[in-house]
Structures are given as structure tokens and as C-alpha cells.
Amino acid sequence: MSDDLQMRVTALVDEAAGIRRVRLEPVAGGPLPAFSGGAHVVVAMRDGDVTRRNPYSLCCDPEDRTGYEIAVARAAASRGGSAFIHERLAVGDVLVVGAPTNLFQPDWRAKKHILVAGGIGITPFVAMMAQFARAGLAFELHYAVRSRAAAAFAGVLQDRYGPRVKIYAADEGARLPLAVLVQNQPLGTHLYTCGPERLMEAVLDTARQAGWPEQALHAEHFMAPPPGDPFSVTLANSGREVAVGPDQSLLEALEAAGINPRYLCRGGVCGECATRVVEFRGTILHGDHFLTPEERAESRTIMICMSRFVGDRLVLDL
Amino acid sequence: MDTGYSATHRPETFRDETFRGEFSYANSPENIRHFPFPFHEDAYRYSVNIEPHVPGRPGSAFEHLIDVDEHYLAEMADRAQVLAEDPLRYQALPHMMLAQWDTLELLMEEQARAYPHLFTLERNGDQWRWINRPLGIDDTFTFGDPSTLPREPLDYICRQTQGDIALMDQRDGNLWLDAGMITAQADWSLDFDVGMNFHEWHAPVPLAPQMGVFDRALKYLLNLQLGKPVRRLNWTMTINPRLDTSPENYPKWGPDRTTVTPENVGQKVHLRVELQSLWRLPRSNGMLFVIRSYMMRMDEVVTVPKWGRRLPRVLETLPEELASYKGLSRYRQTTIDWLKRHDDGAPTSPGIFPD
């Protein structure tokens, strides 16, 4: 995208064991746009002859117009992005960063905001809390971590917000008191969760069982494209065939082939990459959170950032 | 870009005119060429026609993203009068405060960037100074603190910006019309629509819902990106240059439609074009909808030969249900007959701009 920003890495800080914070400032100078808590940016990284594009939540104060910050956990089975950031990225490097996009925005009508984070799921909440505090809104953070050493931002958040921040370290035997959390909240409270899928499901289920309305529940599905067997896709407009590798998403394979489909989240949430399926013989493995179960069953549309294919022919309207 | 039109649009003087009473509103020759004529070709064809809102042809209404022209002072005076008579034309639900500040910043930035001789924005951290020379305003305030402005931020800046403004909140996979200042609307009402979602406030448009147009438009808008505003043109016709054609005021403007005669078409009938732009707001993730109205009477339209030829051809091909939705049925033929006298049958060039 032409109006993506060239940004220089100005700081690399290990926030906690295995979590690295990256500060990026615009090469051209000048104030960046403010953004909203919960927003992410897609960062493009040149790694040898591969370009990696990954979405990361912004975890700085939205009113800091001099730079953006992201925090990246070293993934156990990295597809390349997190290994690149942890091992090869250096201060002074230039990355290409897209405009902030928010698929996890706070509901501004809420009387109170309850934030439940697990591990690296803390990142979107750092920016949200800065906004809540500035606007004088009621909020509390419940942050589940493996250990205090692995709790990124814990110290700075406790300094800033005091008792509104609660940390639960598994190695100390502390557990998120979910049932207590969702009880007796004032009417109009909104609940936000980000972290491992299992944690988010537990949070949402507990709240639903306690009678919370669906509109008051918000979850950020932080997902990387799933690996799988290689397959190939045919482009209807040119007849070209493109091979999709086992660790590559369809979207990434198309980009590597010089095709630039639309995207916003690269995580199966926003709907921007929806592509019409012209023909297929086999099974589409829908990995997104966007299509309805009926749409999935019909397979007339595929979300190319997350979905894979098993079979001998897939033709897309591209 | 070779436009045969080199002067950039830089209003220095403002017309002393009215949009009511004696209706002294008019366009200077320069401002006629500034008008966003909405028809690309000689026949009417339905299209959603959304395009990126990027700076366009110098001198045109597209040159700057927020346009200021010779009607600025008169429009602001008319808006003040509408608000004095009906304060409900401005509304903002409490959760829209962040979106109000977003809007204030955006409108100040765009106007100051495009028209530095008219507006200046100085920022020193949260301490901001805003100078509006045409309106004689020089205010210092704390960004984010409503108590430092004489009015709510949206109220404050909308009284200094041409065009109606609607603010939408995004939640539950929908857009909610939760704030705005609407004083120049073509027959809809903020007081009626405030708090409604995208489907609710579009409900009266004939045929469109069945076509799934709104579902697609909504999906598109929900993914609108920061820094990538989009625009579209919408048009109708108004009898007399009346900006405020709200439902509340129907008794004042409805009967005008019966007053068109073959003799007064050139003076009375106005092409009314809305340049609508949609912007993602940074801090609130809300959406700003700017509806900027331009009016030009038929006498003025025909001074641009291409437009004078094209307009009657378009009006002739307009489907009847659309003509009646736009309220044109009563005077459409009279207007076509009058315009046809200015159509020499010559071909027109493609595109909307004058030759």
C-alpha cells in the first residue's frame, strides 16, 4: 500500500522473559496519527528474500505522536516473524508499517471496562488503559501470567494505575477469579479479553453463564495463519497457478507471487480479504472468524489470510 | 494535470448573501467552475460511485479535502440562525466526546493546511490556539478538556465548517448515528435519526435494501481505514437556493415546488450536489461523515456549455420512481424543456469537469 509508513527501529527492549518491545519512529519525522486503544498495525519485515507481514497490537499511549510501539512474544513454533524480531532486528533498521486499524475497540458507552489479559494478550490493553485513564473512565485489568518474570508491562502498569491492576502468576498458584469477576458488576459494564484461545473461551463462557449480554463481551482473536499441507491455487483472471507452502498462508503465497490482494487484519476477523471461489474440487479448511457457518458450508467465499485447501483444484476470482 | 484552469481555489472574499427571504445566493464565475457537477455521461445510471477522497483538480471542489469557498461566511450565518431557532439540529450522545475531539482536530488541521491565509492552528502539547480570520475567532484551549472551549468541541468546530456533519459510533458490527450538526439537509432529520444504526436510517430509500446495497456498503464502511477517507457525490434539486430543506421546515419549502414556471426556471431551479466524505477517526475509531452541499441555479449551469447540454439529457433518462423520490416530478419536464434550449445537440466529453 502506497501510504504505508517507513519507520525506523529506535529501541528494542526485553519487557519480560521472551517478550521484546519494539519502538518505531517515522523516518520522515512529523507527528503520527493518534489511534484508538485496541488498534493493530501490519508490520512488513524484509527477511532475506522473504517479506513477512504480521499484525501487532499497538501497546503505547495513543497520544504519543512521536512513535508507535509493539511487543512480540517469541513463539514456540515461529513462522518466522517472531524469530526475526527476536534474533535479527536491530536498532536503526527500517520497517514498513501500515495505518492503525481497530477491530477491538472499546465500547465508549460502558460505565466500566473490565480487561482480562493472558500473556502477550496484554498488548492492546496498554493503549486502552491510557485512553481510559485520560478520559477518567472506570476500568480494571486482570492479567494472568506464567510467572512475574514473564509479565510484560506489569511494573509500569502497576506504577501508573495502582490497585486497578491485578496480576495472577500461575507459578505462585494464583488463578483468575473468573466467577467473582463477572458477578455484581454495575449494569453497563463491558468485558474485554485477549490472550490464549482457552483463556478467552473461559472468560466468555463464565460471563455468558452469569447472564451477560453478548454486546458487552469483546474478544481479540490473536491468531497466526495455521500451517498445513502444501497446495496450489489457480487464478481465474490470468490462469496462473501459485504454490502455497506448508508455513505460508494463501495470502502470503499470492503476495510472494506479486499479487496484492486486500487485507486489514491478516487474522481472519475483518472480512477484507474475502475472495470468491470460482471452482474447487476438495475441501476448503476455513480458519477464519468471519464467515457464518452457512457461508463456510457453501464455500463460495474464502478468507485467504487464514484458510487452507486440501484437494486437487482450487480456482479463485483473482 | 492540464486542466486549462490553473488558478487554485483560494477564497479571499466572501459573498454577502442569503439562503432564505430574498434568496440573494449566487455563484461567481470562478465558483461556478468550482462546482462538483455530478454527471459523468449523458444518461442517468445508478452507481454507488465511491472513490478515495484524495486531493483533486486545482480550482475544483475536490482540490482540498475540506473545501472552503466564497459562501463560507453566509453559510455560517445561516447555520447560526437555524440553530438559534432549533437547537436540536445539534446533538451528541455522551459517549461521543472522544469522537468530538477527533473531529475538531481533523477539521482544524484540514482547513488550516488548505487555507493558511484564513485559518491557523498552533499546538503546544495539549495547549492549542485556533485562529479563524473570516469569523474573527482567536481562541486558546486545552485539547481534551471541554471546559476550556465556549461550546462542546463538535458544536464549536461545526459552526466554523461548511457542510453538515454526522458522527457515527462503531459497535456490534454496525454504525450508529450518535452525534452531528445537521442544518442544511435534504429532507432528513438528525433529531429523528439520532441513535439509529446504519440499516435503520437508510430504511426509506426505495429498492435499495432488496438489492443488498446497504449490507455491502456497511461491510465496506466498517473496514474504512485511518488516513484513507472516501467520497461520493449525491444530487437532487431544490427550488430557490434554500439550504435548510429539513422535514421540520417542510411547510416553508414544500410549496416552492409548485412555483416553477417556464419563465422562472433559470432563476428558481437549483441543482443541489452533496459531496459526501467519510473518514475513520483516530482516537475513538468512530466515523466522520461530512455532507457538503453545493447549489447552482439553471442560469449558472448553462454558462458551462458541457453541463448545459448534459443536464437535460440526464434528467430525461431518470427513472420516474427516482424522480419522485427526489421530489422532482412536478417540475422535471418544465426544467428539461428550458434546458433543452441550451442543448445544441453537440457531443459532450466524458467526465464531470468543464471543457
Ligand code: FES
Ligand atoms: S485480512 Fe482480515 S479476514 Fe483476512
